[in-house]
Every structure is written in C-alpha cells, then in structure tokens.
Amino acid sequence: MSLVDFSKCSLWVSLASITFNPTFWNIAARQEYKTHWITKLFGNDRYKGCYAIAATIFGLGIVRDLLFNRAMGEQPTLALLDTFAVKAIALALFGAGMTFVVSSTYMLGITGTFLGDYFGILMNERVTGFPFNVLENPMYVGSTMSFLGTSLWYAKPAGLLVTAYVWLVYDIALRFEGPFTTMIYANRDTQASGDAKQRKKKL
Numbered sequence: 001m002s003l004v005d006f007s008k009c010s011l012w013v014s015l016a017s018i019t020f021n022p023t024f025w026n027i028a029a030r031q032e033y034k035t036h037w038i039t040k041l042f043g044n045d046r047y048k049g050c051y052a053i054a055a056t057i058f059g060l061g062i063v064r065d066l067l068f069n070r071a072m073g074e075q076p077t078l079a080l081l082d083t084f085a086v087k088a089i090a091l092a093l094f095g096a097g098m099t100f101v102v103s104s105t106y107m108l109g110i111t112g113t114f115l116g117d118y119f120g121i122l123m124n125e126r127v128t129g130f131p132f133n134v135l136e137n138p139m140y141v142g143s144t145m146s147f148l149g150t151s152l153w154y155a156k157p158a159g160l161l162v163t164a165y166v167w168l169v170y171d172i173a174l175r176f177e178g179p180f181t182t183m184i185y186a187n188r189d190t191q192a193s194g195d196a197k198q199r200k201k202k203l
Contacts, residue, residue, distance in 0.1 A: 003158070013071070017064040018068075018169055054115075072156045078157050087153055089152060090152035096142070
C-alpha cells in the first residue's frame with residue numbers, strides 16, 4: 001500500500017489552495033502599492049482597504065485548512081506514526097506554531113500583519129519583541145509547524161509531503177515579499193530625509 005495516494009483529487013485541491021493563497025496576496029498587494037486599486041474600491045480609505053484584504057486572506061486561510069483536513073481524511077495512515085510519543089510531538093509543534101502565529105499577529109496588529117505597508121500604513125519602528133526576537137518570520141514558520149503537527153497527529157505521511165510543500169511555497173513568497181517590503185521602508189526613509197532637508201532650507 002502506498003504511503004501517499006496521489007489519485008485523490010482532494011490532495012491536489014489542497015496543494016492548489018496552498019499555492020494560490022500567497023500568490024494571490026502578493027499580486028493583489030503589489031498592484032495596490034502601484035495603483036491603489038483596493039483603496040479606490042473603498043472610497044480612498046486605505047484602512048478599509050487593508051481590513052478588506054485582511055478579511056479575505058483570513059477567509060482563504062480557513063478554506064485552505066479545511067481543504068487540507070479533508071485531503072488528509074482520504075489519505076493512508078502509517079502505524080509507525082500512530083504512537084503516543086509522536087502525538088506528544090505533534091501537540092508541541094501545533095501549540096508552538098499557533099503561539100508564533102497568534103503572538104506575531106498581536107505584536108504587528110491587523111495592518112502590520114496583513115500587508116498594511118503596501119497600503120502606505122507603515123510601522124514607526126521594527127518590531128523586535130517575541131516572537132520576532134526568536135524567528136525572523138514567525139508567522140510562516142508557525143503556520144508550517146501547525147501543518148506538521150496536524151500531519152503527525154493523524155499519522156499521515158501525505159501530510160508530511162504537504163508540509164514540505166507549504167514551506168517551499170512560503171520560502172518562495174518570502175523571496176518576493178522581503179525585498180519589496182525593504183524597498184517600501186527605504187523609500188519612506190528617503191522621502192523623510194528629503195522632507196527634513198527641505199524644512200532646514202526654509203529655516
């Protein structure tokens with residue numbers, strides 16, 4: 001018996017959802033930064049636009065998790081993973097993962113978590129408290145840990161494969177998000193420096 005049943009449509013739908021989510025929010029956010037299309041939809045209120053995409057991303061995340069759980073329900077179970085020790089590790093991973101996700105959201109707030117910088121809603125300074133003093137990208141790491149914990153809890157080898165794919169997708173997303181976010185804040189600092197020089201000239 002195969003450890004992963006690739007014939008199940010639910011597995012491929014789950015992988016498609018995992019691929020779609022970060023692809024969607026990166027494309028949508030970059031277009032917002034360039035054209036302010038989401039802000040315009042909400043009467044030029046960038047906060048409403050940011051909250052709208054936050055709700056969309058959150059909803060897509062719930063759908064992704066439901067699809068993942070459905071896919072795992074149709075996948076083979078490995079007896080070797082169905083032990084008390086593995087379940088204890090699974091609980092620890094899931095608990096730690098959710099701690100990273102929830103605490104990073106708390107530290108950043110809604111706009112800091114859900115692409116507010118693309119809307120021009122920038123943070124005054126870099127967040128350095130927990131969990132950012134432990135991990136550079138606690139949201140992505142925590143989400144991956146939750147996938148891994150769930151997969152181990154249900155003793156699903158397919159879940160381990162999906163978890164590896166989740167991390168690959170997040171790693172690719174970070175390669176786009178990281179430099180772009182750095183550019184946004186660099187532009188803010190450059191503009192602030194230019195404004196300060198202009199004020200000095202006037203004085």
